[in-house]
Amino acid sequence: MLLLSKLFEINGHKSHFPFLKFNKGFWVFKINLNIGHSDVENLLETRLCRKFVENQLRMSGLIKSSLARKYVMALSGLFLVIFLVLHVTINLASVISPDFFNEASHFMGYNPLVQFLMQPILILGVVIHFVMGFVLEIQNRKARAINYVKYKGSANAPWVSRNMIYSGLVVLAFLVLHFYDFWIHEMSYKYVEALPEDLTRYYHETVEKFAPFWRTALYVISFVLLSLHLWHGFASSFQSMGVNNKYTPGITKFAKLFAVVVPLAFAFIAIYHHLNPITH
């Protein structure tokens, strides 16, 4: 959490995370830096001091530089991409084999490792990714306080790369719905109402969700935006992590393919269940 608090500093202004005490080291260093060159030189005079400053510099660079924010964005994004693979695999089972789907869902729902370790990590991943996205967006807007009267962004950069915040927001809104639909339901089933375990409920619960047209439509639209988000974000995360070599063209192709195929699969599943309701 300390790391988090540093990450959320915007241009040196503190946000409301109450970790001031531990942060003091950074502030001391910062003040020293600002009082002019010769003072820093004096500060560097002794080796001990030098070591201290170097450590501080490195630490501060690792957690609150613009590049570090990019690393966090990229790593959390890549983590979520891995999660998507898992998610889409299990979901595809709902189309191919309802039994396997039930089994897998039950395992995910009741395995303590998944429930109490992986699930919080996943939620944290999502939170970090979108909060950091906002932080970056706010900073970026501040970096151009006065806008151009005429700005032809389309001339030099694709739409998706310029509108990650919007595709991201749609995906975020979708996640709220998705949580409401499935996660809240699960939580209340398991912990609030404390109903008994039922190995067979998952398949028909899922299919039923897609009965209303509006929900299916919302899901499909969200998947389109997810695709756009991934189209730029997946490949871009490698660039942010400094990966740019002979494999880059291949990685980029794979990432773009992924950005199309995975959301397409999700959309297919939603539409499939909408069109094939369970008839009792």
Place this chain on the structure above:
Amino acid sequence: MGILDSKVPSGPLADKWTKHKNDIDLVNPANKRNIDVIIVGTGLAGGSAAATLAELGYNVKTFCYQDSPRRAHSIAAQGGVNAAKNYQGDGDSIYRLFYDTIKGGDYRSREANVYRLAEVSGNIIDQCVSQGVPFAREYGGLLDNRSFGGVLVSRTFYAKGQTGQQLLLGAYAAMNRQIQRGKIKSYTRHEMLDLVLVDGKARGIIARDLVTGEIERHSAHAVVLATGGYGNLFFLSTYCMGANVMAAWRAHRRGAYFANPCFTQIHPTCIPVSGDHQSKLTLMSESLRNDGRIWVPKRLEDAQAIREGKLKPTQLSEEERDYYLERRYPAFGNLVPRDVASRAAKERCDAGYGVNKTGEAVYLDFASAIMRYGREKALTSGMKDPDEKTIRELGEKVVEAKYGNLFQMYEKIVDENPYKTPMKIYPAVHYTMGGLWVDYNLQTTIPGCYAAGEANFSDHGANRLGASALMQGLADGYFVLPYTIGDYLSDDIRTGPIPTDSPEFEQAEKGVRERIEKLMSGRGIHSVDYYHKKLGKIMWNKCGMSRNEKELNEAIKEIAELRKDFWENVKITGTPDSKNQELEKAGRVADFLELGELFAKDALHRNESCGGHFREEYQTKEGEALRDDKNFKYVAAWEYVGEPKDSKLHKEDLVYENIEVKTRSYK
């Protein structure tokens, strides 16, 4: 002429510099901290001098009118930098570089200075490589060289066509290191408006903050002027728009002698003027003359038809073309030196054979090179009886590999494809060999005022060789000035800070303010550019590539009249206490209007033709330059006494002890 003491050390040529360094006084490191140096101009000479002086321990203040030191016009140099490294093992040596430079300068430069330049040239490359300047390399990882303008060895180091940029960024980086250390205080968007003398010594400058318009006083124990050349005197030149003579001219008015102002280099291969709107000329590298053939139509009516757009150059047959350089100089052909090629182009255009709408352009044709290379390529790739079209295509590829970026640049500006139709070129003002007179220590005739790089006169005589300007700038800044200035500053270790509230500063500032006020109070009829263009026309037509007594006399008169008109009628909008580009330009043009007159006077007095200075009265039967070593083997250093035309001449005789003075011939 005892007044001009060049302070060249005694002893054999090769030992002079080492001996001098051993003999001069030094300032100990602790005392350097108490000494301030002002450097005006942050190009190669100024930037490198600032970095080195700061590193030695002096407190340096740098001034440039640009928004960053990195933008000085040294950045635009394309070709390369010479150094006598002999990496190619082709017999290069310090002496050979020295010899080539003296000869290229048509025996009008100072032997000892040029030898020193050649001597430190190798160090420049070592220095720049250790700074991270990315010079071109061979596949083995060692530095690559190319040959340049009529020299017999390959000694030019380069970084594609951007050598000047890379060297300047190196000097700028070295400056940045010292700025970070607090040893250099960099004043950008500042212009020096006057030099301040206290007890006859240069002790500071008056500068204008170009953003706020504030007039500032800055004091120092010595002032270095590294403000480049004055080619913008001609309005149209390959100089940057802001290049000016103000700092040097202000120093001249305060007592620094101005040497050889009429020695100007006019580069033969520039993109011609396209109309009255033109603001600046672009250079096309000299290397193009290796493969391009220069011509104009043989018949006047063809030239006229081309100008009117009724005829295309490609429609003229070989017999209808006049390859005038090949005709006049069969031995060197298109590869004659810059001054010769330039004059020949002017001669043809003046005779009415010019080929663009202004009548001031000649063709540089690659058609035969394309076909020649094409045939060669076809043969080497084993083609039998290739047709004309295939040969042309192959040839175009070869030419593209050699000159692709230049052709592209040409096409962007002119909108014509030089692979299909010949390029149009015309000479343009490119460099000024003249400048402030300096002694061996690079000190002007004002104690404590130094001049480095193109701003001084010292090393190139009457004509500069290709790739020597970068060499001189860096040699002066990195390796010469930082030592020689110590000799002067060693007397100042007890002086203490120079106060800026002395009457001398007071008066200088007052003068500057009055001048600005006077400029602003013109009657407001014509803009500054109007006068600058007029001055440029006079200079180009009467003091340009070839000069004669009658026209030089006219020029002196016309410039004086124009100057009077300017001061009465110039129109400057805006206010002096804010950013005001018109006021900036006006101050610069006002000084050009004085320098122009001295320029013409210098050209008039030099009754000979040498290097870039060609007097029509002094030529051989074949129209070649006729040098007069008996009467003019000297540096003409002018002392300011009031009106430029009354300037007083001082001569520094040039003595050649280590080199035989010969006549150049290219027939």
Place this chain on the structure above:
Amino acid sequence: MKLYLKIWRQKDANSKGSMVDYTLEGVESDMSFLEMLDILNEELISKGEEPVEFDHDCREGICGTCSLMINGRPHGPDSMITVCQLHMRSFNDGDEIVIEPWRATAFPVIKDLITDRSAFDRIQQAGGYISVNTSGRPVDANTIPIPKPNADESFNAAACIGCGACVAACKNASAMLFTSAKVSQFALLPQGRIEAAERVQNMVRQMDLEGFGNCTNTGACEMECPKGISLENIARMNREYLSATLKG
């Protein structure tokens, strides 16, 4: 041709600016864009109005001084050139041309179309150099051979003219392309490796302090760079920075 110009006019750093309309006639297609502005300025001066101030110097595409946003694009519609190399033949009779200064919080407007780009200088001062003494006698230039591909790549990064088009083009006003070009130039050379870790950290810290935005990999900078500086440099800087901070 006749042109309808919309130009940002702003008296000084503290004043509020606005777009002003001008109609300009008699523009020829072989004029450069800046010469077109020269003509406008001559007209304004003759009318007693203050001319439009804009930065320019070498007018041959190398000094990096000129810096105009033309119709929403830095250095105008053509690629791989600066404004001074742009010619009026890229426009048509009757066109409306919108001319604005670079917009970035780190590049405040000084007057009209002129901005203060000293933030770039400060980034370089923070570490854009190799700490060798210029007055000393360094080793011979050919002592350390450098593989040609590295030397060439280093040169390509060093070709940056510091004009700021990358910042102007970037929707986030990020200075990553500029900073990374300098970091790359030195990181690719053995003589630059010695201080590589310290350099990248110092330069990035200064870049952040200047208030530039973050890189979101849109690639606009690379597209608008008049010298074609590659995005690879940004990846290299990301890599250098990561390893520098992890290793310490």
